[in-house]
Amino acid sequence: MNGETFLEILAMDKWKQTLFDPFPEMASLSADPQHDFLWPFIEWATQTRRPMNWTLHLDFLGWLQRCTSLNNQQVAQLMQPLLVAAAHRFAVTDITSNIGVVIRWPAFGNHLIIGWKSREPVSGCTVTIVHWPGQLPERAAVAYVKNHDLPDAREVVWHLLTEVAV
Amino acid sequence: MANFFNEGLAMIFGVNWNSKRQTEAVLSLHQCQDVQFCEILLDNFLHLDPAFFLKKVGGHRFAFHIMNSAFLERPVEELQEIGSRIKNWIQIVKPLYVSDHVAQFTYRGRLLPFPEEINYGLSLKNAYERVSLWQEILGARIYLENFPSILSRGCEQVSFFNDVLSKTGAGLLFDISNAVVSFQNCGVDPADWLPLAKETRHFHIGGYEEVQTENSRWILDSHDRGLSEASVTFFRRIVSDLPMKPAVTCVIERDFRADYSSWKNDFDTLRSIA
Numbered sequence: 001m002n003g004e005t006f007l008e009i010l011a012m013d014k015w016k017q018t019l020f021d022p023f024p025e026m027a028s029l030s031a032d033p034q035h036d037f038l039w040p041f042i043e044w045a046t047q048t049r050r051p052m053n054w055t056l057h058l059d060f061l062g063w064l065q066r067c068t069s070l071n072n073q074q075v076a077q078l079m080q081p082l083l084v085a086a087a088h089r090f091a092v093t094d095i096t097s098n099i100g101v102v103i104r105w106p107a108f109g110n111h112l113i114i115g116w117k118s119r120e121p122v123s124g125c126t127v128t129i130v131h132w133p134g135q136l137p138e139r140a141a142v143a144y145v146k147n148h149d150l151p152d153a154r155e156v157v158w159h160l161l162t163e164v165a166v
Numbered sequence: 167m168a169n170f171f172n173e174g175l176a177m178i179f180g181v182n183w184n185s186k187r188q189t190e191a192v193l194s195l196h197q198c199q200d201v202q203f204c205e206i207l208l209d210n211f212l213h214l215d216p217a218f219f220l221k222k223v224g225g226h227r228f229a230f231h232i233m234n235s236a237f238l239e240r241p242v243e244e245l246q247e248i249g250s251r252i253k254n255w256i257q258i259v260k261p262l263y264v265s266d267h268v269a270q271f272t273y274r275g276r277l278l279p280f281p282e283e284i285n286y287g288l289s290l291k292n293a294y295e296r297v298s299l300w301q302e303i304l305g306a307r308i309y310l311e312n313f314p315s316i317l318s319r320g321c322e323q324v325s326f327f328n329d330v331l332s333k334t335g336a337g338l339l340f341d342i343s344n345a346v347v348s349f350q351n352c353g354v355d356p357a358d359w360l361p362l363a364k365e366t367r368h369f370h371i372g373g374y375e376e377v378q379t380e381n382s383r384w385i386l387d388s389h390d391r392g393l394s395e396a397s398v399t400f401f402r403r404i405v406s407d408l409p410m411k412p413a414v415t416c417v418i419e420r421d422f423r424a425d426y427s428s429w430k431n432d433f434d435t436l437r438s439i440a
Contacts (some may be wrong), residue, residue, distance in 0.1 A: 001382045003317040003351070007282070009379075010386075014279035052277040092185070095209050095234050095248060117213045121223045122193075124186035 015042055019060060022088065023081035029074075037068065054093055057086035058103070058140065065107075079108060084127050087115025091125035100145035104136050112136075119148055177405070177440040178202040179433055180229060180417040185210055188424040195426065196226060200433050203227040203262060205417045209234050212251055216258040229262040229368075229415065230255065236271040237300040238284065238292060249303035256306050262415060263368050265309040265339040266300070268293070268330075283313045286326035293326070297334040309339035309368050314347035314387035315354065323348065324358045331362070338362050341370035342404065343387065343397040350385045356400050363404055371397055371436070372419035390422035393432050398439070405440050416440070 016038055020027045029035050041063055045052065050059045061082040064075050083105055090101040094117070103113040110133065116126045180203040183192045195201045208230045211219060232252070237245060256264060269281035284293075301308050310330070313323060331338060340363045345356040363369075373391035377384045393401075401416075408414065418432045 001379050003384075006379065006382070006384055007316060011279045018279065046276075049274075049276060051275070052279075092210070093234070095212055097213065097247070097251065099213055118186070118210075121211060121214065121219050122186065122189050 012038065012042070018056065018089075022057075022085040025078055025081055029078075035068075035070070037064070040067070054086060054090035054101070055142075057082045057089065058105075061086075061105070062140070076107070079105065080129075083108060083113045084129075087113045087127045088125065089115075091115040091117045091127070096144075097146070098144040099147055102143040102145060104141040104143075106136075106138060106140060110136065114145070116145075116148060177414045177416055179437065179440075180205050180415055181429070182207065182231065182417050182419045182421070184421055187422075188420070191420070191424045191426045191429055195429065195433070198430075200430055203229060203415065205229040205231050205265075208232050208252065208255065212248075212255065216255045220259060227262060228259055229417070230259075230264045232264070232266040234271065235266055235300070237266060238268065238289070238296045239270065239272060242299070245300065246303055249300070253304050253306075256304060262413070263309050263337070263339070264304065264306050265311055265368065267313075268310050268326075269313060283315055283317055283319060283323075285319055286322040287319075290326065290329060293330050294333050297330055297336050301334065301336060307335065307337055309337040309366070311339040311341050311370065312344050312348075312359070314341070314344040314351075314374070314385075316351050316384065318352050320348045320352045321354055323354065324362070327362060337368065338366040339368045339370060340366050340404075341372070341387075342401050343371050343374055343393065346394065346396045346400055347374055347385045347387050350396075360404070360407060364407060364409060367414045369404070369414075369416040370419055371401060371416060373397075388422070389419045392428055393418070393435065398435060401436060402439050 019038065019041075041060060044063055044067065045056075045059060050056070061075075061079060064070055064078065070078075083103055087101060087103055094101075100114055100116045103115075105113070110131060112130050112132050114128045114130060116128065118125050179201050181188075181192050181195055181201050182205045183189070184207040192204060196204065204226050206228055209232060230252075235245070235248060235252075240248075252264075255261075267281060268284060270284050271278060271281050297308065297310070310327070312327065313320065315323060327338060330336065340359065345354070345359050348354045349356050371393060372387065372389045373393055374397075375386045375388035375390065377386055416436065418429065418436065420429050420432075
């Protein structure tokens with residue numbers, strides 16, 4: 001095996017870890033040969049030029065909803081873990097000045113997922129789920145938050161939410 | 167800084183602090199005075215106010231390691247925005263050094279699963295320009311870390327670093343175990359690095375993993391275990407060749423399985439040599 005081939009194998013392993021390690025539900029499901037999602041998803045993501053950054057799990061969720069044989073109930077069970085994984089990945093990988101990300105996912109009802117970077121040097125990042133009583137965009141959307149103050153953040157969420165294609 | 171230089175010519179040892187995962191071990195090592203400084207992965211702290219950071223964990227000396235600047239490929243405007251915040255951290259925290267990575271993070275605008283080694287021959291002109299630009303934006307000398315090569319392109323790395331460092335004034339953050347990894351994967355003699363290693367004052371060393379495939383064996387820079395005998399031997403050679411000078415640092419990197427006692431063993435081993 002040459003170095004290039006070895007790196008290709010490593011790359012698939014890394015995508016597998018990145019996608020599935022945050023939650024055991026997906027790992028057990030994908031262990032079933034009938035549900036080998038990894039390669040078809042990576043192939044789709046490559047063809048459609050998905051950015052593969054923190055939005056990876058949002059893309060994966062959208063792809064599961066559209067492109068697999070999973071039934072609605074199975075996808076519904078994976079929804080929250082995938083949204084949380086996306087918010088968490090934002091919080092640990094993003095190096096912009098944004099402090100948090102707000103994710104709106106239509107099938108998740110009137111709840112928003114917010115991923116927060118750490119508040120202090122010795123604390124970790126957090127992901128919160130908040131109920132939003134007002135109207136929300138009909139499509140998937142994200143907003144970035146500039147400070148750790150949740151009430152203020154909720155005020156700006158509605159104004160900042162930008163629809164995203166997933 | 168004054169205390170630092172008062173320590174004379176001895177090498178000082180540091181830990182890498184990347185995330186909450188290592189915090190307990192890092193703080194324990196500091197309390198036991200086994201380490202003299204802490205190298206933070208700045209990416210994971212950059213959203214905090216540096217004055218607030220110092221207020222919370224002050225009393226330690228820090229160095230900065232940057233992972234995801236992607237300074238060789240990121241659009242200049244974004245680089246300037248990130249760089250202005252890093253510059254603020256540099257001015258307030260006054261790190262021992264600022265280091266970054268020579269690697270490729272994206273391909274055609276899409277994030278790679280992990281940073282890949284660049285094609286040195288094709289990247290030289292861009293590297294001159296970008297290293298200079300990055301130093302200018304940060305207002306600081308950058309120490310660039312050598313890559314743990316897997317591909318044969320790793321054979322061109324020493325020559326690339328020679329060219330880029332001499333033309334830009336950047337420094338080398340010499341990762342001793344990465345040089346061992348490059349030797350085992352693609353045959354680059356670690357001794358080729360010695361002239362550059364003697365010129366620098368900043369070192370890394372960490373554990374690596376051996377992966378056996380059907381018909382080949384590869385080494386991965388995994389930072390999840392103690393130091394190999396080969397790394398310790400090369401460390402000994404570098405230390406014996408190193409001209410005596412102040413402010414020489416060495417970080418023993420541990421990202422995973424960062425338990426105190428195992429990490430401390432590595433400190434004891436290297437301290438007995440340096």
